[in-house]
Amino acid sequence: MEFIHKTVLLNEAVEGLFCSAGKLYVDATAGGGGHSYEIAKRIGEQSSLLAFDVDEDAIKAASEKLKDFTNTKIINASYTQIPEILKQEGIEKITGGILFDLGASFHQLTSAERGFSFTKDAFLDMRFNKEQDLTAFKVINKFSETELANIFYKYGEEKFSRRIAKKIVEKRKEKPVKTTTELADIIKSIVPFQKKGINPATRVFQALRIFVNKELENIETTLQQIIPLLDKGARIVVISFHSLEDRLVKNIFREYSLDCKCPKEQLICSCRPGLLKIITKKPVVASSEELKDNPSARSAKMRIAEKR
Ligand SMILES: C[S@@+](CC[C@H](N)C(=O)[O-])C[C@H]1O[C@@H](n2cnc3c(N)ncnc32)[C@H](O)[C@@H]1O
Numbered sequence: 001m002e003f004i005h006k007t008v009l010l011n012e013a014v015e016g017l018f019c020s021a022g023k024l025y026v027d028a029t030a031g032g033g034g035h036s037y038e039i040a041k042r043i044g045e046q047s048s049l050l051a052f053d054v055d056e057d058a059i060k061a062a063s064e065k066l067k068d069f070t071n072t073k074i075i076n077a078s079y080t081q082i083p084e085i086l087k088q089e090g091i092e093k094i095t096g097g098i099l100f101d102l103g104a105s106f107h108q109l110t111s112a113e114r115g116f117s118f119t120k121d122a123f124l125d126m127r128f129n130k131e132q133d134l135t136a137f138k139v140i141n142k143f144s145e146t147e148l149a150n151i152f153y154k155y156g157e158e159k160f161s162r163r164i165a166k167k168i169v170e171k172r173k174e175k176p177v178k179t180t181t182e183l184a185d186i187i188k189s190i191v192p193f194q195k196k197g198i199n200p201a202t203r204v205f206q207a208l209r210i211f212v213n214k215e216l217e218n219i220e221t222t223l224q225q226i227i228p229l230l231d232k233g234a235r236i237v238v239i240s241f242h243s244l245e246d247r248l249v250k251n252i253f254r255e256y257s258l259d260c261k262c263p264k265e266q267l268i269c270s271c272r273p274g275l276l277k278i279i280t281k282k283p284v285v286a287s288s289e290e291l292k293d294n295p296s297a298r299s300a301k302m303r304i305a306e307k308r
Pocket residue numbers: 005006007008028029030031032033034035036052053054055058077078079080101102103104105128213218
């Protein structure tokens with residue numbers, strides 16, 4: 001199956017990285033290789049790019065797209081492993097910058113067999129990494145009613161989370177809830193269709209995807225580990241598609257940019273100076289031109305910081 005994904009905020013992200021010669025760049029989420037291709041082109045032979053993804057479909061697509069570049073290495077691993085992989089490679093610092101384009105690719109969301117979409121009947125899978133043990137099926141059929149309700153509420157901000165969880169637990173007593181359509185039908189029987197035409201299953205499916213792939217935990221721990229590995233002047237660029245993700249990135253950037261975190265009553269400051277300088281005071285969003293061509297870029301928010 002052809003890998004289709006329209007790269008979001010392409011120029012804005014690559015320019016934000018300040019591509020230059022003699023440096024190391026990292027694309028933490030290579031996907032179809034859209035950002036990687038532009039980075040590899042701009043950095044030239046004097047620099048190098050390491051491009052990571054956990055999804056083997058993405059790795060195949062990115063390898064094909066980047067096959068003519070000798071400055072690029074594509075690595076099938078989670079971005080959570082970047083610190084240990086850099087160590088294995090004998091790399092001490094990311095000298096150029098790192099990009100995270102979070103969430104799922106269009107290919108993942110629309111390939112029926114990946115089980116991300118409520119419009120395509122398939123096994124409830126939703127894993128980015130097909131080697132991972134936890135699937136959406138396991139969550140839906142093994143987790144308690146309270147755990148399910150909490151997942152739907154926390155990651156999907158679903159108002160009907162408790163009622164949906166109760167109904168799922170009732171239904172699975174008869175037989176396991178196995179497919180995307182079975183789950184979507186349960187949700188539809190609880191959540192009324194809204195005026196804006198958003199499918200009632202949207203929020204629960206999003207919540208499950210975020211939970212199954214540990215999306216928020218992964219970005220939080222990885223940003224904290226990566227910031228100390230950036231060389232002075234190296235950039236960190238994060239594109240997120242979910243308000244919880246964007247808030248998390250904003251808070252981490254802010255925390256790492258503060259010079260003083262001492263309580264007011266402490267007279268002498270004992271803090272180390274902040275590690276980051278925030279480059280984007282407000283998140284960068286897609287231009288109206290990009291939105292015409294790719295409406296799904298509407299929720300993208302990009303934040304950039306620089307190591308001090
Ligand atoms: C929005 S797509 C990236 C698209 C890419 N920038 C492009 O232009 O083609 C996000 C990608 O991140 C990958 N991903 C998600 N979690 C990951 C993780 N923990 N480690 C590495 N890649 C991950 C997904 O598999 C997906 O391919």
